[in-house]
Amino acid sequence: MSYVRLSEIPRTTSFRTALLFLALFGCSFFALFGYIYWQTTGYLLAEVDTALYHEVERQSAQAPALRHQEMLEHAAQDPEGRHPQGLFDASGNPLAGAIRQLPASGADDKPAEFIWDKSHGHDRPIRYLLRRLDDGGTLLLGQDIHDIREFDELLVNALISGGSLLLLVGLLGAIALGLSARRRLEVLSRSIRKIVEGDLSGRLPTRGNNDDIDRIAEVVNGMLDALERLMSEVKGVCDDIAHDLRTPLTRLIAGLERAQRRSLSPQACGATIDTALGEAKGLMQTFSALLRISEIEGSARRSHFTPVDFNQIAADAVELFEPLAQERGIGLAFHPSADACRLLGDAQLLFDATCNLLDNAIKFSPEQSTVTVSISTREQHCTLSIRDQGPGIPEAEREAVLRRLYRGESSRHTPGNGLGLSMVSAVARLHEMRLQISDAHPGCQVQLSGALQGA
Known part of the structure; x- marks a missing residue:
């Protein structure tokens, strides 16, 4: 991997999008973790404060002698000082309890904290509550919150380590996405350069996962198909013009x-x-x-598309060509669809296309033969089928006959300019219809199929 490619990764849309989502997810992560930290710490301290209030209320209601005796017993039962207490006279001198000195600051009946310097152990954080007694003394009840502070520190460390891991993994993921996007864009760029240099048969590669780039590549490939076809037609038209x-x-x-x-x-x-x-x-x-x-x-008429009845269009075309068919001794049979066959399109263009197909069928049909026109509906599609009993179109020429001015060897001496099927093909592309030429055994069958209105 070259330095140039690495330097180009930050300019890719995938990398920038990944960074954006990383930032959003990171902010959400820190906000959520901060909320959990705040709620957890607040809940634990609230539980401590509630216990202190209950104990202060209970002891302040006791007789002085009983309170003094109970505090002496508590000090003996709590040698580690997990729930230290202190009883002081009106001058602040200690009377009983493990705490022998009043904190420097603190208000009555308001929880506060101080660091308790224990001579036999380490300093401990104490959350305490003061209560002024009726005899002028002071009651101090506390609880060691060292475990809560350790838990807080654990949460903060988890936040820092988890956030760092999140940022690292997210950044690596963004680089991987940017590198993947860059490689894919390089493949697309090479393919486009080959096409620009003249290889119109080239196409943009796709992965088959129908992602955004695949959909764009499919649209571009469709455009290239149309461009290649048009270039081929232009070349064919030039040759046919020079020849015909x-x-x-x-x-x-x-x-x-x-x-x-x-x-x-x-x-x-x-x-x-x-x-x-x-x-x-x-x-x-x-x-x-x-x-x-x-x-x-050029799709100049697409804006004028309206719902049209394909049955009626075919019937009008058959009625128009019936005298010509009778004059040549050819039978003309029409089988409309029993179901409604409405398409969204240009009625005049569809009528002209049907007339061109009928004109070709009658022109190349022998006398005493029959040309059959039928309309059918199937799977949300309507199909016009015109079948004759003429010489047919060889399979090798079925694509070529759709070119402008192309005329097969068998039709060189018949009237016409070789543009009928070209016009039908153009109308079919404009209406996104399918034009199919096949053998009728004998003769030729041409089918023009399009989606029903609303399908």
């Missing part, structure tokens, strides 16, 4: 050049202009479709 738009542009330029070189009749010149206009309009339609797909992918 070159032919109509070549025809347009060639027709205009022939018209320029030749002396054409007005009828032939008009036909050439009509042909050029047709080619130009086709190019404009292609670019308009590209711009519309870009608008959809």
Whole structure:
């Protein structure tokens, strides 16, 4: 571990958060321990004071002779001076008891403390209570509180040692958390640097514990997936534009050049202009479709989402394409869902996507075949399924057909610009729907599935 890495640990959020919680926990610990110390010490001294008050009340009510005799007996029974007593006359001279001198300070009936200097042993802390008697004498009752003071010292030492251990363990834990966070951030930084340098296939590593960094990494990885897909589409679009738009542009330029070189009749010149206009309009339609797909992918319409009925959208699309299907001798069957199928989305975009799928299905279906459109609901999802009996889409091309302007070899000579499925894919991403292409044996089946409203 290098010094540089150690110096970077205090700058990590994990280390600072751990220190913050250590400070909060430390303050709570000391506050709790201090409260326990205060309550325990107060309780023990209160018990001593209560016992002293009871004993003072009892002895002060006795006859002087009996009090004197009892104190002499107590001194003989308590040689260690655990509960020392003293009886003094009006001048302060000792009459009986182990305590032979009045404390220098002390008020009547108020507990106080003094250090009792015993000639046969060590100095002892004594908590005592004074009472002025009716004959002018003074009664002093005390109790050795050495054990209470030792207990207090034990509590304070436990507080200091426990607090020191808490701070040490907390600091080591904060360093460990900071080091772990720093190492993880270094791994993420290396991954990001590789991605910035051009490796768009790289992804941020995750631990699988769904913590904050994992969730951020998953979001970033999703963004990188979309970025990689868009970059791939841009490259594919550039290649497809160069390949597919070159032919109509070549025809347009060639027709205009022939018209320029030749002396054409007005009828032939008009036909050439009509042909050029047709080619130009086709190019404009292609670019308009590209711009519309870009608008959809930019989520410009997400703010206009409303509840829509997928059954009704599919029914409208089937009704629109039914004449075209009949003209080509193709049957068009529609099976709506028996349950409500309401989605949150843009009705016009979903209708256009359904129309594109139906147009492709009819376009590639042979005569006397059937195109089946069905709506189903399952597990809080609504699915539009369009099935034809055409040549189908090879499995190797099912991802490629979603690119803009991509056209498979089998569809090169059919009308179209290769943007229909691209538009459907963009609508599906905007609505967070799943677009799936599979074999229908024979033909192709395309499914568009999204979550029901409120799911």
